[in-house]
Amino acid sequence: SRSIDLAVIPGDGIGGEVVAEGLKVLAAALPQDVKLETSTYDLGAKRWHATGETLPDAELEALRRHDAILLGAVGDPSVPSGVLERGLLLRLRFAFEHYVNLRPARLQPGTDGPLAGRPDIDFLVVREGTEGPYAGNGGTLRTGTADEIATEVSLNTALGVERVVRDAYERAAARPRRKLTLVHKDNVLVHAGRLWKRIFEAVGAEYPQVTTDYLHVDAATIFFVTQPERFDVIVTDNLFGDILTDLAAAVTGGIGLAASGNINPAGAYPSMFEPVHGSAPDIAGQGKADPTATVLSVALLLHHLGYGEEAARVERAVTEDLAARGSAGPRTTEEIGDALAGRVSG
Ligand code: NAD
Ligand code: IPM
Ligand code: MN
Numbered sequence: 001s002r003s004i005d006l007a008v009i010p011g012d013g014i015g016g017e018v019v020a021e022g023l024k025v026l027a028a029a030l031p032q033d034v035k036l037e038t039s040t041y042d043l044g045a046k047r048w049h050a051t052g053e054t055l056p057d058a059e060l061e062a063l064r065r066h067d068a069i070l071l072g073a074v075g076d077p078s079v080p081s082g083v084l085e086r087g088l089l090l091r092l093r094f095a096f097e098h099y100v101n102l103r104p105a106r107l108q109p110g111t112d113g114p115l116a117g118r119p120d121i122d123f124l125v126v127r128e129g130t131e132g133p134y135a136g137n138g139g140t141l142r143t144g145t146a147d148e149i150a151t152e153v154s155l156n157t158a159l160g161v162e163r164v165v166r167d168a169y170e171r172a173a174a175r176p177r178r179k180l181t182l183v184h185k186d187n188v189l190v191h192a193g194r195l196w197k198r199i200f201e202a203v204g205a206e207y208p209q210v211t212t213d214y215l216h217v218d219a220a221t222i223f224f225v226t227q228p229e230r231f232d233v234i235v236t237d238n239l240f241g242d243i244l245t246d247l248a249a250a251v252t253g254g255i256g257l258a259a260s261g262n263i264n265p266a267g268a269y270p271s272m273f274e275p276v277h278g279s280a281p282d283i284a285g286q287g288k289a290d291p292t293a294t295v296l297s298v299a300l301l302l303h304h305l306g307y308g309e310e311a312a313r314v315e316r317a318v319t320e321d322l323a324a325r326g327s328a329g330p331r332t333t334e335e336i337g338d339a340l341a342g343r344v345s346g
Contacts, residue, residue, distance in 0.1 A: 003034065003037060004030070004036050005065075005067045006069070007070070008041065009074075011072040011279065012076045013072075017333045019071075019294060020334075020337070021336065022070060023038065024341045025295045025337065025341045029298075029345075031310070039066065043059070043074075044074050044076070045078060045084060054083060054084060064095075064269060067305060068270050068273065071273070072279075074278075086136065092272060096264055096269035096270060096271075098262030098264055099160065099163055099265075100164055100264075101238075101262050102125075102261040103241070103245040103260045104300075105122075107251075109322070111252070111322055114225065114250070114251055115251045118229070121251070121252055123228070123231035123232055124175075124234070126236070127236060127238060127241025127244075127245065130160060133152055133237075133238065138152040161199045163265075164235060165199050168233055169203055169204065169207045172207070173209060175232060178210050180204075180213070181215055181234045182200045183216075183217050183234055183235070217240045221244070224248060225251060228252075255277045257292045259297040259299070260276050261304060271301075273304075274297055275293030288333065292340070296315065316343075317343035321340055
């Protein structure tokens with residue numbers, strides 16, 4: 001019989017609240033014969049305060065043996081900024097070679113926001129997940145003096161760029177519009193920019209059926225708002241992709257709906273699914289967080305593990321729930337999770 005061995009990292013702030021609802025919907029979506037086993041990992045701010053640990057080697061090794069990971073969010077105002085973000089979240093993305101950070105953006109009927117009611121917006125950001133300015137390359141000199149120098153050097157390897165660009169071409173080739181846009185800033189960041197553009201063009205020669213386009217990242221932000229329908233698949237650097245996908249979320253119904261998958265395409269390591277948003281300390285503990293982003297991340301997880309039909313059921317449940325939202329008043333995190341689980345199983 002079939003089974004899913006899932007690692008769960010609720011993390012900080014609203015992380016635990018939204019993950020609980022994601023798991024509820026996952027359980028409702030799975031066929032009877034699939035055994036879902038979950039192991040919860042106590043990682044995040046509480047653990048760090050108690051032990052000083054972010055992600056010990058033994059737990060990294062244990063996580064590696066699961067089929068996939070579901071993560072809520074990490075980061076807390078009581079922990080120095082960067083400690084958990086780098087020591088836990090980025091450590092996982094780097095160690096498990098999550099070089100494809102998938103972030104779909106779809107404007108669903110029934111949602112509001114600056115672009116509500118516009119023609120179909122349905123694009124996919126393929127964000128590089130293991131390199132760029134995130135690599136941790138840099139440091140400070142003469143720290144704390146008036147002459148301090150801080151560097152944060154972007155790492156771009158031919159191997160790292162090619163593997164994500166190739167993945168993006170594959171995804172573009174499989175979609176009806178077959179269009180791939182490279183977003184970078186090669187007019188200023190010439191060293192990395194040239195590498196990305198050269199590889200983008202070279203790999204593109206193998207995909208003559210895919211139409212290509214290039215935008216500087218600043219101009220891309222304009223088009224996200226004024227002409228989002230021009231995008232199909234976007235491939236971009238780690239930091240540009242981070243910023244662009246919060247913007248993409250804001251123009252497609254809000255950050256509470258934006259899902260992501262950190263994918264290791266070869267399957268050598270478990271892929272990790274998480275909402276695009278963070279731990280939202282401003283609303284944590286109040287039952288106000290929208291769990292939909294996590295539920296849609298569960299759909300990406302199902303899809304990744306080969307449960308395409310179940311993934312589609314979860315996505316349909318979200319679409320129906322969003323369409324019905326206008327009439328109802330505000331709901332709690334749990335009420336939204338219950339409604340989605342009900343639609344999935346009913
Ligand atoms: P954030 O995404 O946590 O919050 C930004 C705004 O969006 C806040 O007003 C918040 O209330 C709102 N929001 C976020 N998720 C929501 C949801 N599900 N429903 C309704 N509203 C929601 O970003 P931030 O404030 O910049 O970061 C807070 C902490 O989270 C920081 O420590 C940051 O490093 C961390 N962070 C973690 C992740 C992650 O774990 N993947 C992602 C982003 C930020
Ligand atoms: C995200 C977050 C992370 C990122 C941080 C918390 C490391 O903002 O998942 O978008 O920048 O990738
Ligand atoms: Mn982000």
